[in-house]
Amino acid sequence: MNYSDLFRATLPETALEIAALLVLVVDLGFLRKAALQIRTTVAAVIGVGGCIAAVSAVYAAGWAGFSAGSDLLLAAGGSAGVAQVAILVLTALTLLLLVDSAFTRNAGEYVSVVLMAAAGGLIISAAQDLLVIFVGLELLSLGLYILTAFNKQSGKSAEAAIKYYLFGGMSAAFLLFGFSYLYGLSGSTSLPKVVLGTYMASANGGAPLLYIALVMIAAGLGFKIAAFPFHLWAPDTYEGAPAPAAAFIASVSKVASFALLISISHAILWWPAMLHLKGGGVTFTVFPAGTPQPPVTVGFVTIWPMILMDLSVLSMVFGNLAALAQSSVRRLLAYSAIAHAGYILLGLAFFSWTNASAQAILYYSVTYGLTTIGAFGVVGVVERATGSDKLDSFLGLHKRNPLLAAVLLVLFLSLAGIPPFVGFWAKFNLFATVLNGGWYGFFKGPLSSLPAEALTLVAVAIAFSAVSLYYYLQVLKRAYVMPAGDESPIRVHPVTLAVLLLIGAAVLVLGCFPALLQNWIASFYPAM
């Protein structure tokens, strides 16, 4: 334990917190009399500045991480590094969407809460210890509850926040309960030691307790990523929260939570390497034929993928089917988010021994986050112009604002997984690693038969993404095909338009040149 190490490792979080305080000081101290527009702009600019400072801090911090004794608390580089930079970039984009919106008079407070929540996101993407994970999750979640409630004039916003808060509180309790069992089984809170401890404990008859713990944890984390059946908050929150806050919840919080799930999966496979065991070695024992099979120890590796697989299938099926029936675009995006969480969970359930799975999952969650921010940006603009987010308020969008409609087209086709947009590539990449990976992929020889389980689930995922095209087209149909009642042009704030065009262009360019983002992600990992 060395405080200078801690300071170095948490430099990005520190940068965000300083920016958060700075926003408050500037907003409440110097700009009390200034016009709302100026205050909002200044707050957003400081927030974006904080994100940029934090990104450079991520790079400056190096790939060392932070350990207490022999236990790694915060990882650096690898998946954590990718997720941290992505979280900061996405946060900056959602802050830019704030410039145009007028749901609050307290822009400074909004920005500072966003930055603190983002700091929570940074912590959980790096956390390697149950306690740190929990602290980070709470920091993130508390921020999100406040953000959801930020539109004080709207009853829906308050209702959504209360729902979100109650569900969130309950799932945090589940998670903590599950963590306490893991601690009881293993005697440690450090992820690799927990994994090792659960093997030993389940060999001594502790397996049922382990199952309960893992189900509890799945419930707690399933809530964060809105996986069925822990998704109930999502449609209401997506619908009630102010658009920039909803964008933040749908993107940053997702990326951070998936980064956390990646850390857990990684620890399950690589705990021996992470423990820095000194000396020793591996002993192979060859049993003569006829020896009774030695007892097989149940650990994380058997039950955890099964839980994830179940959540994944349920989420894909339920999310896509429920989205078909929606008339509100925000609710539609919420259900589609559940479905996308299902696809990503499939990647986690078949996590591979190489970095390919982690990279594919990050690729998917980051590009999905980017696309969703754009989608919420468009929804927010349309909502301000028409007063509603119903499907019919998108009627004739191509006449009312062609650029906005074009961005919507690109983003929704990308969500549906149509090439040449990035969503297609993300899906292909993810499903390819699912087929290649799997916990048992280590033992797979070349040109062996495909794992039937993985293939079936990938087939389900692809079939349901065909279903998803229908509801995405419902929105695009209104924007492009059906006649408009009102054809007055919709004005878009230049900053918002610039952000949306940037996101649209990124979705197209990253889709045409998938290697760009892939190489960037790979650059965070030590060469294997």
Added chain:
Amino acid sequence: MAWAIYISFAGALISALLPKAKPEVARWWALAVAVAGLAIGIAGFAAGMGQGRQVFVDVLWVPSMGIHFLLAADGISRVLVLLTGIAAVAGVLFSWNIELRTNQFFAFYLALIGGVYGVFLSGDLFLLFVFYEIAIVPKYFLISIWGSTRREYGAMKLALYSFVGSAMVLIGLLAAYTTAGSHSTALVDLAHAGLPVSFQMWCFPLVFVGFAILAGMWPFHTWAPTGHVAAPTAASMLLAGVVMKLGAYGCLRVGIGLFPHGLDPWGFSLIGIGSWRDVFAWLAVIGIVYGALVALAQTDFKFVIGYSSVSHMGFVLLGLMTLNQIGLDGAVLQMFSHGVIAGLLFAIVGRIVYDRTHTRQFAELGPMHLSRRLPFAAWAFVFAGVASMGLPGFSGFVAELQVLVGAWQANPWWAAVSGIGIIVGVAYIWRALQKAFFTDALPSPHELGSEQAHKFASITWPEIAGVALLGISTLVVGLYPRILLDSIEPAVKALLAGGAQ
């Protein structure tokens, strides 16, 4: 030839940015782009004469997964690129009267064309799939915005059928890629990966059906008539002319090329059917007969043509399943032939007749005495109809004859039953001809008077040019089929000999 793809996509992008108020500019721009594509197609065809497979571009697109941006063409691809060029130019000519959101129409149109060129020229399975999916979305918008009868229904049905088909293909693609060891998605590499026979046995039908949905294989054909009828003229010309060929081409290049052992006998047989080959051949035969019989019973002129497409595409699929030189030659030639003839038929029905009479019901067309009032349309339809029946001298004859000969060699029953389809084919064209153009009833004096009062708009130059282009194409190929067969034969031989080589 790779430029045909780039030009089309760039043309689509520029067309979207053209001023809305000037439809004239968008039209000429689209025509210029389409003609450029055709010129490249012709030049590429001429240059590739007597050569085998040519590779135009081969760069590593996604190095970590071995995905190549690989554009290549063999004799089959060159013929189909040529067809796409012809259909694209004709389609622009027949949509000369689009006034609503003209620039957007041609933007979607050219994007579709670009995707089609891309599929025919892809030498990498992943790339082929990307282009195949790119073609879906423009179709949806072309039909739902500019279409007619039940356009939103027809468009959504088409989009979902295509997407379900491509989802099946995607599963097959992923499975083949991972089974082959995840090194490369190039067609040649996958064909040489030595995929296990048991794997090919289940992957072949999956991929084949996925593609065949778009080729209009019975019983997955139902999108085709509704889609064709709902589509604006140019879109139905493209749908029948080239998009259905995408499916057939996929069946040939990916299905048969990558999984040849999927066609092996199962080892047991059920009511005479002992392999996937038998299954799909019989489905094709059913499609031929069923499409023709249903076409015979339609009251809507455009539905007749729509179902005739199902019937004619059945010949393509049957030709593929013969797995012999002459049958496959015929299948590829039939793709070209049907693309041109169906385009011509749809152009006459959808553009020349419908845009003047505003009806496609035989009961209403009959009393209009179109043979007298629109002689050009009537005689163009006679020409196209005769070509569609498969009379000697037209491309359809050579193509269908070869398919039937091939089918006879493979299984005489296939040929015998398909023969019924040809006979019915004569009947439904004859019936349409008579009901729409050459009715017996003489006009009453009253009718003559009202005809004088409401004269039809005269035939415009783009219509004449379009009919001439398509008509000459079918005639040239019909009279001198070697012009295409010289290119097709070696490519088919190579494909039969060694997978996707």
